[in-house]
Amino acid sequence: MAYGHCIVGGTFTCIHEGHVNLLSECNMFSRITIGLTSDRFVRAHKIYPSFPYEKRLANLQRNLAHNGMLSRATIVKIESERDVADRLEADAIVVSEETEGAARKINAARKKRGLIALEIISVPLAYAGNLKKISCEGIYNGKYDERGRLLKPVRVQAGTDNPTKLSGARIALARVFGRRNVMLFGHKEDSKVSHHPFNSETFAGAANRAHAAWRRAGGKCDYSLGIESGLFSLARGIHMDITVCCVYDGQRETYGTGMGFAVPEWIAKKIRAHGSDLSRVMAEVAGVEGIGRKQGALGWFSDGKMHRRDQIEAAVKCAFVPRIAEARKGIHY
Numbered sequence: 314m315a316y317g318h319c320i321v322g323g324t325f326t327c328i329h330e331g332h333v334n335l336l337s338e339c340n341m342f343s344r345i346t347i348g349l350t351s352d353r354f355v356r357a358h359k360i361y362p363s364f365p366y367e368k369r370l371a372n373l374q375r376n377l378a379h380n381g382m383l384s385r386a387t388i389v390k391i392e393s394e395r396d397v398a399d400r401l402e403a404d405a406i407v408v409s410e411e412t413e414g415a416a417r418k419i420n421a422a423r424k425k426r427g428l429i430a431l432e433i434i435s436v437p438l439a440y441a442g443n444l445k446k447i448s449c450e451g452i453y454n455g456k457y458d459e460r461g462r463l464l465k466p467v468r469v470q471a472g473t474d475n476p477t478k479l480s481g482a483r484i485a486l487a488r489v490f491g492r493r494n495v496m497l498f499g500h501k502e503d504s505k506v507s508h509h510p511f512n513s514e515t516f517a518g519a520a521n522r523a524h525a526a527w528r529r530a531g532g533k534c535d536y537s538l539g540i541e542s543g544l545f546s547l548a549r550g551i552h553m554d555i556t557v558c559c560v561y562d563g564q565r566e567t568y569g570t571g572m573g574f575a576v577p578e579w580i581a582k583k584i585r586a587h588g589s590d591l592s593r594v595m596a597e598v599a600g601v602e603g604i605g606r607k608q609g610a611l612g613w614f615s616d617g618k619m620h621r622r623d624q625i626e627a628a629v630k631c632a633f634v635p636r637i638a639e640a641r642k643g644i645h646y
Contacts, residue, residue, distance in 0.1 A: 317405065328376045334439055
């Protein structure tokens with residue numbers, strides 16, 4: 314049964330899944346006030362083209378009518394986030410989880426006016442098939458539709474030209490997004506760490522490659538990858554060769570590792586002493602040049618039972634785990 318009065322605001326360039334979730338929360342109220350941003354507000358705050366106010370208004374009204382909410386809704390043109398919410402008598406404000414901070418500021422302004430604080434109803438973000446939040450900008454640019462279904466492949470720039478790394482990454486990305494939904498590009502980037510890093514330096518190398526790949530793409534990709542293998546020295550002279558992947562989206566990094574395998578201590582010492590890397594040492598030991606671009610040391614030590622590509626695939630998939638958990642499970646890291 315509907316009760317009370319709620320406030321919600323937005324630009325509503327198009328009614329996407331995130332808006333649907335917001336308006337669904339409003340549906341429990343007997344009165345709904347919707348602040349619809351003016352064209353001047355859009356020009357001042359939005360970085361992508363939008364539709365004129367009248368077209369956005371008509372689209373919003375159609376959606377409300379379709380869902381039986383139009384008769385309970387009052388749509389008000391607003392020039393700022395606080396035009397209505399900080400002075401209107403109401404019970405609650407409905408916001409997405411990323412705009413909770415704005416709602417708290419509104420309540421602070423209401424307190425100064427002697428008004429009661431609004432109950433803040435926070436709605437989880439909706440995510441598209443590229444594991445990023447659904448936005449009008451993404452829809453406007455044709456990346457996905459209003460439901461978040463991909464219309465263009467996810468573009469990924471990898472900081473490597475190593476065929477084994479690219480092969481493993483391609484398999485991993487197909488598992489995450491679907492084989493037909495990914496375009497992978499690669500170019501060699503400098504890790505800015507040792508030829509074969511040890512311990513945490515491995516993560517730094519992966520991050521450096523990912524950031525360099527993002528810059529090379531000019532931000533015209535959805536994600537960039539940095540893939541770096543290193544030795545992790547454990548107690549009692551145990552040295553594990555582990556591949557680290559960094560996934561970068563222009564704002565944040567997520568990391569994953571592949572399976573590790575033990576490397577003899579004398580090889581680890583040789584790498585550390587001479588500033589070499591595992592591929593160079595393996596060229597001496599196994600007589601195979603450029604083994605890191607082929608089966609890898611893992612392939613040689615396992616007598617072909619495993620392949621370096623397997624390490625890469627696991628590392629890339631695991632680097633996407635936080636993004637998958639956030640988009641599909643609502644888990645925040």
